[in-house]
Amino acid sequence: MSRPAHNQQHRVVLDCNLWIKLHTKRDWDLAGRILQGDYQIILTSYMVVEILRALKRLARKLSIAYPELESLFWDFCSHPSILMAFEQPFGESLIAETIRLPEYRIIGRLLDLEVKDVPYLVAAFQHKAILVSENIRSLVAKRQGIQTALNIDIKTSEELLRL
Amino acid sequence: MTTPQDTVVWTIKVDKKIDDTVQHLLKQLGYKSKAELTREAIREFLIRRKLFSLLGGEPMPPITPRYAATDALNILIAQLQGISEADLEQEVREARSEVAKELLDEPEN
Numbered sequence: 278m279s280r281p282a283h284n285q286q287h288r289v290v291l292d293c294n295l296w297i298k299l300h301t302k303r304d305w306d307l308a309g310r311i312l313q314g315d316y317q318i319i320l321t322s323y324m325v326v327e328i329l330r331a332l333k334r335l336a337r338k339l340s341i342a343y344p345e346l347e348s349l350f351w352d353f354c355s356h357p358s359i360l361m362a363f364e365q366p367f368g369e370s371l372i373a374e375t376i377r378l379p380e381y382r383i384i385g386r387l388l389d390l391e392v393k394d395v396p397y398l399v400a401a402f403q404h405k406a407i408l409v410s411e412n413i414r415s416l417v418a419k420r421q422g423i424q425t426a427l428n429i430d431i432k433t434s435e436e437l438l439r440l
Numbered sequence: 441m442t443t444p445q446d447t448v449v450w451t452i453k454v455d456k457k458i459d460d461t462v463q464h465l466l467k468q469l470g471y472k473s474k475a476e477l478t479r480e481a482i483r484e485f486l487i488r489r490k491l492f493s494l495l496g497g498e499p500m501p502p503i504t505p506r507y508a509a510t511d512a513l514n515i516l517i518a519q520l521q522g523i524s525e526a527d528l529e530q531e532v533r534e535a536r537s538e539v540a541k542e543l544l545d546e547p548e549n
Contacts, residue, residue: 297532300516301523312510326543329495331535338531339522349516351501356509361501368498371491372484375543393540 287440288406289316290397292416293327295409295434300332300350307434311358316437319404320354322363322370323396362404374399388423390415401429409437452478490542 291299299308311318329347336343354361363370374396381395390398394416401408407430410416416423420431432440454462462474471477491498507515523531 293536294529294532297528300513301520301528303517303521308513312513323539323543325499326491326494327536327539329499330539331532333495334531334535335520335523335528338527339520341519346516346519347499348502348506349512349519351499352505352507352512353509353516354501355505355512359509365501366498367500368488368491371543372487375487376480376483378544381544391540392544393536 286314287316287437288319288404289437290319290324290401290404290406290408292394292397292408292410292412293324293331294411296324296328297331297335298411300353306438310438312356314358316358317406318359319400319406320359320361320363321374321396321400322367323374324400325363325367326371360404362400388426389419398423398427398429401431402427407432407437409434487543494539494542 295307299305299311302308310316328350332346332350333343336346353359363374378392381392381399384390384395384398385392388398394412397408397410397416400406408416409432411433413433416431417433423429423431462477465471466474466477469477471480488498505512
C-alpha cells in the first residue's frame with residue numbers, strides 16, 4: 278500500500294492504554310494504519326516508562342520474561358511511523374521531562390486533570406499532535422476545555438480512524 | 441504554594457574544592473543560588489533512582505533491532521494474548537499509578 282504524502286500524515290500522541298491495546302489486539306485497524314504510515318506517532322521518555330512498567334506487570338501476570346517483551350517493544354518502535362522524541366541516554370531525557378513537576382501540577386489543576394495525564398498533553402502541545410485517548414471520564418470528557426485553553430485536539434481512536 | 445510548615449532548613453558542610461566548583465557552576469548555568477542548584481541536583485538524582493526501581497534499570501533502545509517492526513508487533517500480540525480485558529485494564533491502571541507516584545509524586549487513587 279502506498280504511503281501518504283508527508284503533509285497528509287497526522288501527528289499523534291497515543292495514551293498508555295492505547296499503546297498496550299496496540300500490543301495485545303490482533304487485526305486492529307489502528308495498528309494497520311500505523312504500520313502503513315498514515316500517522317506519525319510521538320513517543321516520549323515518560324510514555325516509555327509507563328508502557329514498559331505496564332509490560333513488566335503483564336509479564337509477571339502471564340509468567341513470561343519481561344526482557345523479551347521490552348526487546349520486542351523497542352523493535353516495534355523502530356518502525357518509521359514512530360518518532361522517539363528523546364535522545365540517549367534515556368535518563369537525561371526523562372529528567373528533562375519530569376523535573377518540571379510544579380508546572381505539571383498547575384496545568385493539571387487548571388484543567389481539572391490528574392498530573393499523570395499532563396505529560397501526554399505537553400507532548401501533544403510540543404509536537405502539534407492529536408492526543409488520542411479512550412479515557413472518556415477524563416481527557417475525552419474534558420476535551421472542549423483543553424481545546425480552548427491549549428488548542429490540543431483530543432480524539433478517540435475511532436474518531437482518529439475516520440479522519 | 442509551599443508554606444513554612446512544608447519546609448526544613450539544611451545546613452551542609454562541604455570542602456572548599458566543591459564550593460569552588462559549585463560557585464563556578466552557578467555562574468555558568470545561571471542558577472540564582474546554591475540552594476536552587478542543590479534542589480535540582482537532588483531531584484535529578486531521585487528521578488534516576490526511581491527509574492531504576494520502576495524498571496530495574498535504565499531502558500536502552502537497541503542499536504540494531506532483532507525483528508522487523510511488524511514482526512515484533514505480531515510476536516508481542518501473540519505473547520500477550522492470554523490476558524483478559526479486565527486484567528489488562530487493571531494492570532495498565534496500576535502501572536500508571538506506580539509511575540505517577542514514583543516520578544510525579546502523585547498519590548495512588
